[in-house]
Amino acid sequence: MQNMFEIKSIKSEPKTFDDYKHLMWWILLILAVIGVILYFIFRKKKEKEVEKIIIAPIREAFLRLKELDEKQLLQQNKVKIYYSELTDIVRTYIEKDIKIPALESTTNELIETIIDFNESSNLGISKDTIKQLKDVLQNADLVKFAKSNPFIEEIKGDRNRVELILKDTQSAVHRNDVAEVDNGVENVEVISKFPVKKKKNILTYVLIAIAALVLILSTIGYFGYRFLKNEVIGNTSSEMMSKQWYTASYGYPEITLESPEILKIESDQLPNNGMSVIGDFASYSYGSLISNFYVGVSSIHFIKELEGFDLDKGVEGSLSEMETMIGTKFTNKRLHEIYLNNVEGRRVEVDYKLENQLTKKNEDNKLTLLFFGDTKGMRRVLVSHLAKDASAKDVSDRIIKSVSIKP
Secondary structure, X not given: OOOOOOOOOOOOOOOOHHHHXXXXXXXXXXXXXXXXXXXXXXXXXXXXXXXXXXXXXXHHHHHHHXXXXXXXXXXXXXXXXXXXXXHHXXXXXXXXXXXXXXXXXXXXXXXXXXXXXXXXXXXXXXXXXXXXXXXXXXXXXXXXXXXXXXXXXXXXXXXXXXXHHHHHHHHHHOOOOOOXXXXXXXXXXXXXXXXXXXXXXXXXXXXXHHHHHHHHHHHHHHHHHHHHHHHHHOOXXXXXXXXOOEEEEEOOOOEEEXXXXXXXXXXXXOOHHHOOOEEEEEEEEEEEOOOOEEEEEEEEEEOOOOOOOOXXXXXXXXXXXXXXXXXXXXXXXXXXXXXXXXXXXXXXXXXXXXEOOOOOOEEEEEEEEEEEEEOOEEEEEEEEEEOOOHHHHHHHHHHHHHOEEOO
């Protein structure tokens, strides 16, 4: 049978173009900025100013919302694309009208920023509107990262909530404006500008070049760090405990748990030699290299019921499989009989030593395994962390305590 969990390496799948697309767009943006700066420095002719048409952010958002409806993505079962465009509409509006970074922020970062800015600037956005925004963004995250498949009524509900979020936010942000608003959509504003051009001396050119260099280095540094943080290093155990957690269901039969990040699917296929017995299979994981922390979930549904199933032998087989895969030996094994929703299972806690990928030293680790199985299938939850990391133990305990399963 295929290995369910990989503890030694927290990477799940080879990186594809989509994984690096975000960073590539920023590199292209930096090159574009350099090109614009060089153009204005070395151009010889004075360009003729043209009339600029500015569309109010709220009107742009509603126009895009209407276009999204007309695409009929839901009728084509393109739920992931639909949610990506839906959340991009509301994020773009927030970034343009409230002037806070929304497009590049995670759901938790954006909600925290809105709450802080709402209080410090006295914007007047209601708590209910912020909660509705959070719910929509989290639902979109589940669709994009956990392959959630919501009902059509839930999707339409999120679409309607986005419309209300746009209207309520616009009304709060512009409640003191003199301009009238027609059904939440402002009119197009046309602005013509003819600024007076001044000659720039050599010092101006030098200052522009220095400013461009600082901008480029700062951007590369910031997004380089965020890329490494999100894709390679991960969060510290203390950061995991302090951030917003997610509750999601995985696999079939379902396993529901709470975690600091939505688990990413590792595999939903087994080798050909396993297909005669096993029907549905899926495994999900999240890991942090900097904390040497890992959580994994797998579920297996048999094509037909087995004649018999021994829970204790299933646990021993799982532990033996993981020992071989990791290249270590589990010690100080503690096994407990447990029941969740009247389903019998086993909770196993073991100690083991493993080389830390960052320090290259053998360190003590602890592993907790929840194992449920019967003649119809098997379900497993695995959490591993450094023994000396007290915060990681808190994270592990919180995950384990949150686990629930369907009979």
